[in-house]
Amino acid sequence: MQPVVIRTARLRLDLPLPGDADAVTAYCQDPIFERWLTTPWPYTREHADAFLGTYVPAGWATASELTWAIRAVEGGPLLGVVSVRETQREIGFWMGAEHRGAGRMSEAAAAVSEWVLGGGIPESATVFWRAVEGNIGSAKVARAAGFRRIEPEHATVPTRDGEGTLPAWYAVREREADPRAEASWDGILGARS
Template sequence: MIDFPLRTARLVLSPLAPDDREAFLAYRQDPEVARWQSWTPDYSAEQADALLAGQPAELVSEDGQWLQIGVRAQDGGLVGDVAVHSLADQPDTFEIGVTLASSHQGHGFAREAVRAVVGALFAKGAHRVMAQADARNLASARLFEALGFRHEARHRDADWFKGEWSTLDVWALLRSEWT
């Protein structure tokens, strides 16, 4: 669905590959990065290998798979990834998430990368792109607001997450709203 690589002023985006393993594993094991993510800092090399080996060849509407798109600086170094999930029960509808290594946060890379991925999804016919984030994750809220996503819902104490109930915010954008 998306023609890779995607290029921005500072980044090159393409699906994660085996060469990304060490950098990917390093930020997945960082407690500050893992804080708002579904994994924990004890993320293993075996888990990384399985994720990298299980990547789909392409992103297909309604296949229900996740594709991890590596976010690389122009010099080739991995700074993070944008995860894209094709919803199995909704045509042309995708969920996204973004993860950056701690050392690359706060420089606008997430905004630049997500903008490129969302733009590519809409250019290829996506109808809707949505995201979910813990309501305490203020950086995610700022990111989605800055990109024009609409705050659609707040699900209070709806997610049992890392040993406690958490509140989820849902953000979404339609192709007709994308500029």
Template sequence: MEPVALTTPRFTLSAPRAADVDAVYAACQDAQLQRFVPVPVPYERFHAEGFVLELVPEWWRDDIEYVFGIRRAPDVPLMGVVAWQRARGYIGYWLGASHRGEGVMTEAVAAVIDWVFTHEDVDELRWEATAGNLGSALVAQRTGFRWDGTGRISNVRPGQEEGGWRAVLRREHLSSVQPAAEWPVLG
């Protein structure tokens, strides 16, 4: 598939591009991001170049994963990414430290969820995170995901044995008038 761009009231979501290598590199230096996102540690500039210049275009072209960079305007560097791993049905995301706590990710994830359910023949999305990633869990809860339990997750750094949290968002949840069940990890 050719990359598409999405817009929200505050953001543009589009595939990362060459000008974003520095922003990706800088964001992936953050210790919290490295703890919760399975990026290489140490994260080197060539990792950012490979992600932006090789992997993202390949994943879009081969319909494997659709990666959207989050921007305040189309011509500014990205703040973070939201990705839908089409082959696995998972949605994942990360945000640069200076942009956290502003509702950025909730708005961006909601836009990607809407796009997936509108443009793809998909009945559910899955989310998982390393246990303790409260920010990611809050975004998942706020965008309608339902708690699905704890246990081993697939998206961890090699050699990492931490447990994880899981949630699911089904198409029928979108029209439900029932509030989402409580998330025990968010107390």
């Protein structure tokens, strides 16, 4: 599959490039990455080079994982990353610390979900989200992006080393807006006023 550019009112989602390695390396030093994500830890420049030079291009070439850089403008600096694993239609994302809090991540996650459900990945009825239990920031993004929280019997996420699992929160987003979506988050995020 060829990389796809997605535009929103404030963002351009395009292919992460080797030139983004300094930003990826810097952002992935954030201690919340160690706590909530499965990215390597400690994260090094070599990890960023492998991610951008091998992992991202291979994911697009095989359509196994489609990864976008989040930018404000074409050719602008990397703000964060959003991706979808094709087989499960599972979305994942992170944003550089200085770019959080302005709704950009929710905007990007919603745009990618709409692209998937609109035929970007054929025969997709849902997009799936999960995060380590307690990751309030990710849950807020999922809620704002229109996901409905679900509670499967075995809600886990793999550990960084792949040897075990951690308790997780799950959610889905369907093609049509689900009127239950907003209230489904009340138990962990509280009701929005």
